[in-house]
Structure formats: C-alpha cells, structure tokens
Amino acid sequence: MRNFTISLAGFCVEINSIFETTRIFCRDYLCEGVPEFSVTISPENITFEREKSAKEDLLEGIPVRQFSDEYLETLAVYRKICAKLLERETLLFHGSAIAVDGVAYLFTAKSGTGKSTHTALWRQVFKDRAVMINDDKPLLKLTSDGVLVCGTPWNGKHGLGCNKMVPLKAICILERAEQNTIHPVDAAEALPMLLQQSFRTGTPNGTVLLFDILDKLTKRVPLYRLGCNMDPQAAVVSYEGMKG
Amino acid sequence: MKLKEGFVLRTISGQTVVLPTGGDLDLSMMIKLNDTGRFIWERLEKGAELDELVEDMLKEYDVSKEKATEYVEEFVQKVKENGFLA
Numbered sequence: 569m570r571n572f573t574i575s576l577a578g579f580c581v582e583i584n585s586i587f588e589t590t591r592i593f594c595r596d597y598l599c600e601g602v603p604e605f606s607v608t609i610s611p612e613n614i615t616f617e618r619e620k621s622a623k624e625d626l627l628e629g630i631p632v633r634q635f636s637d638e639y640l641e642t643l644a645v646y647r648k649i650c651a652k653l654l655e656r657e658t659l660l661f662h663g664s665a666i667a668v669d670g671v672a673y674l675f676t677a678k679s680g681t682g683k684s685t686h687t688a689l690w691r692q693v694f695k696d697r698a699v700m701i702n703d704d705k706p707l708l709k710l711t712s713d714g715v716l717v718c719g720t721p722w723n724g725k726h727g728l729g730c731n732k733m734v735p736l737k738a739i740c741i742l743e744r745a746e747q748n749t750i751h752p753v754d755a756a757e758a759l760p761m762l763l764q765q766s767f768r769t770g771t772p773n774g775t776v777l778l779f780d781i782l783d784k785l786t787k788r789v790p791l792y793r794l795g796c797n798m799d800p801q802a803a804v805v806s807y808e809g810m811k812g
Numbered sequence: 813m814k815l816k817e818g819f820v821l822r823t824i825s826g827q828t829v830v831l832p833t834g835g836d837l838d839l840s841m842m843i844k845l846n847d848t849g850r851f852i853w854e855r856l857e858k859g860a861e862l863d864e865l866v867e868d869m870l871k872e873y874d875v876s877k878e879k880a881t882e883y884v885e886e887f888v889q890k891v892k893e894n895g896f897l898a
Contacts, residue, residue: 754825755824755827756844759825770833775831776822779822782824786824786825
C-alpha cells in the first residue's frame with residue numbers, strides 16, 4: 569500500500585493506493601495536511617472498473633478495450649473521491665473547461681462531438697489569455713460566492729489542465745453545426761444533458777445529493793447551447809455570447 | 813398500490829423529475845412530472861389505493877370527482893405500463 573495526500577477542490581484527501589503510479593499520476597496535487605477523508609483501493613475496486621469499462625464498450629458497440637491495473641486504479645480512486653465530494657457540494661462534471669481572463673467556461677457534449685476541439689480553438693484565438701483548467705473531468709464546487717471549476721489530475725488523454733480553481737462563468741452544451749450560433753437555454757431543457765454528464769453513484773443518497781447540487785448549479789450558472797463548426801470564428805461567437 | 817423502490821423525486825430549477833437510482837442510468841427513464849403528477853406520485857410512494865388518491869385530489873384541487881377519477885386512473889395506468897409499480 570502506498571499512502572499520500574492530495575488537495576482537490578480545496579479538500580485534503582488521503583489516498584491508499586496499490587500502485588506507486590497513482591501517486592505519480594497525482595503529483596501536481598500532492599499536499600501536506602490533515603486529510604478530511606481517505607480512500608483505500610482494493611483489488612475488487614480495480615476489477616469493478618475493468619468490468620464497468622468493458623460493459624460500456626459493449627453498449628457502445630466497440631471492441632472491448634484492455635486497460636492496465638495501474639490505469640484502472642486511477643479511475644477507482646476518482647470514483648471513491650467523487651462519491652465523498654458529493655456530500656460536500658462538489659461534483660465531477662464531464663466536460664472541457666477553459667478560463668479566459670480568469671473566469672472559466674465549461675463545454676459539455678456527448679463523447680466525440682468536439683469539446684476538446686472547441687477549447688483548442690479558444691486557445692488558438694485567445695492565446696495567453698486562455699488557460700486550460702481541465703479537458704475532461706473537472707470538479708465543480710459550490711461556494712457561497714458562486715461556483716468554482718477546479719483542476720484535477722483526471723484531465724483527459726492529452727493531459728490538458730492545471731491545478732487551479734477559477735470562478736465558473738457559464739456552462740455550454742455543444743453541438744456540431746454549419747453556422748456558429750449561441751443562445752441561452754433554461755434548466756429544464758439542459759437537464760437531461762447535465763445529468764448525463766454528471767458523476768453518479770447509483771445509490772439513492774448519491775442521487776439525491778446530485779439533484780440538489782444540479783438544482784443549485786442551474787440557479788447560479790447561466791446555461792447555453794452552441795452550434796459550432798471547426799473554424800476559429802466559432803470560439804469568438806461562443807465567447808461573445810457568454811462573456812456578458 | 814405502491815411504487816417500486818429505487819426512484820428519487822426531486823425538483824430541479826422548478827422542474828419536478830423522477831429518476832431511477834440504479835448505477836447505469838438510462839435517461840429515457842427520466843420522468844418529468846407536473847404538480848398533479850407529483851401529488852399522486854408522492855402518495856403512491858407511501859402506498860395508496862385509487863379511491864384514496866381521488867379523495868386526496870378532491871381535497872387538494874378544485875376539480876369534479878369525475879375529472880379527478882379520470883386523471884388518477886390515467887396517471888396510475890401510465891405508472892403501471894412503465895413498470896414502476898411494485
């Protein structure tokens with residue numbers, strides 16, 4: 569067992585992992601301090617991740633991908649942490665988060681729609697003003713001052729992200745389109761997508777906690793729907809539509 | 813009549829929804845309820861018979877018995893069809 573402590577979304581978390589690779593994976597988030605809670609990984613947790621991933625591949629109709637135990641452990645760690653964070657009004661949300669001039673915009677869509685492609689256009693257009701917070705699985709933390717997007721080690725296959733917490737300006741549902749258009753959407757319309765992209769525990773208590781977080785989130789953060797192509801102009805339309 | 817276990821009813825930004833709590837969430841299972849739907853659902857959670865539901869409707873809403881019965885029957889039928897009754 570390896571033992572180390574990381575700081576995630578401002579929470580100090582102790583991790584007991586089987587593999588040293590998990591500590592290395594979390595290296596930018598290591599901290600000293602008294603942990604608020606701890607998670608411990610067992611071989612069963614790794615088996616669970618392997619079976620879950622295989623099941624999802626089958627559902628999608630793609631060949632079952634093989635992953636190493638080391639990689640699967642990182643997934644198991646995040647799953648355990650996120651279950652605890654739900655109790656602390658902090659939610660893992662699947663999307664690509666980028667900050668411009670210190671405020672963050674979060675893009676979400678079904679896999680393969682082009683979230684990462686779109687935030688890559690933002691970096692191209694806004695250059696030094698843009699900072700990738702997390703390209704895949706940021707945490708959203710509700711606070712009395714608003715919602716923060718928090719960087720995490722789980723930042724997608726290209727490792728785009730950083731250990732920063734930035735106020736969240738807007739959430740945007742992204743769709744491919746010929747023309748670039750953006751308009752506000754209400755919570756009821758966005759809800760199925762928001763639920764789909766949120767971390768779920770599959771337990772009654774976790775579902776209640778998630779509902780309450782989404783309720784607060786949609787009251788505090790404006791929601792948009794963007795139709796976009798792959799032209800850099802898409803980033804301009806998207807930014808202009810949300811910056812307020 | 814009683815609903816199956818494993819559903820959560822909640823209001824999110826004014827929208828009342830019911831979701832199964834099972835791990836693999838199928839979003840086609842997300843049910844949106846209006847006020848009356850919520851009223852009946854909450855009673856079905858505790859276990860209520862058709863006549864009780866109609867009576868409760870009459871106490872809560874300004875409707876005729878005929879209308880209330882029609883509404884309750886229709887709602888319960890839908891719940892049954894979707895396999896939510898225990």
